[in-house]
Amino acid sequence: MTETSHSKTHKDDSNTHIKGKKRDRSASEERLINAGREIFSKHGFDGATTRMIAKKADVNESLIARYFEGKEGLLIAIIEKFLEEINHLELPYPPQKTLGEELESYVRQRLEYGCGHEDFAKIIFVQALVNKQFKKRVRETVPLQLDERLVSRVQALADQNKLQPNANVLELCQDLDTYMDGIFFFERILHESSNEELIAQTVRFARKYAKLYEKT
Numbered sequence: 001m002t003e004t005s006h007s008k009t010h011k012d013d014s015n016t017h018i019k020g021k022k023r024d025r026s027a028s029e030e031r032l033i034n035a036g037r038e039i040f041s042k043h044g045f046d047g048a049t050t051r052m053i054a055k056k057a058d059v060n061e062s063l064i065a066r067y068f069e070g071k072e073g074l075l076i077a078i079i080e081k082f083l084e085e086i087n088h089l090e091l092p093y094p095p096q097k098t099l100g101e102e103l104e105s106y107v108r109q110r111l112e113y114g115c116g117h118e119d120f121a122k123i124i125f126v127q128a129l130v131n132k133q134f135k136k137r138v139r140e141t142v143p144l145q146l147d148e149r150l151v152s153r154v155q156a157l158a159d160q161n162k163l164q165p166n167a168n169v170l171e172l173c174q175d176l177d178t179y180m181d182g183i184f185f186f187e188r189i190l191h192e193s194s195n196e197e198l199i200a201q202t203v204r205f206a207r208k209y210a211k212l213y214e215k216t
Helices: 003-047 050-057 062-068 071-088 099-116 118-130 132-141 148-159 169-190 195-211
Strands: none
Touching: 003 050, 003 062, 003 071, 003 118, 050 062, 050 071, 062 071, 071 118, 071 132, 099 118, 099 148, 099 169, 099 195, 118 132, 118 169, 148 169, 169 195
16 A cells, blocks of 8 residues: 555544544434433423433433533523424414414414423523523523514515515514513413413414504
């Protein structure tokens, strides 16, 4: 074997080794994120331990500190993953013919999804309220952004000339997003309103709000 071919072979082996390590790390991170979401939801942030999470993920406990800088960092990574999953999901209903119908369909599916992950949402709310450092890290790591799926749907209605000429699609979606975050926290988390009550109240708001922008 020539010196050149030997060097190339060594380089190829090195690259394969690096890629293998990256795959191993990615797989371990994925297992820790999935295990963390389950353990946090079941035991809360304080009740969950890194040992419990590592055991569930079947990895070495030290990897939580190495990959995520501890339990808090793991929770932030879970939030990022959770939001990423939502953004990649297609809305489970077809585009609606009017803004009122679109907003009603959207708030229904969003609340149903949110209530299905209520335990995890509570952990995030609590940590943000009692832990200033956690809240700061979330702000720096997880950017606030509108649901592009809703923006796209509402923009399509605007393009079809079904909204008022002065309608601002982004402001409309921002207002709805703020309302939904607030009602989920105060009505569902604090007052423990039922799913039916929460959906009925939000649908009423969506219908009335849509009338401000719908073309008559």
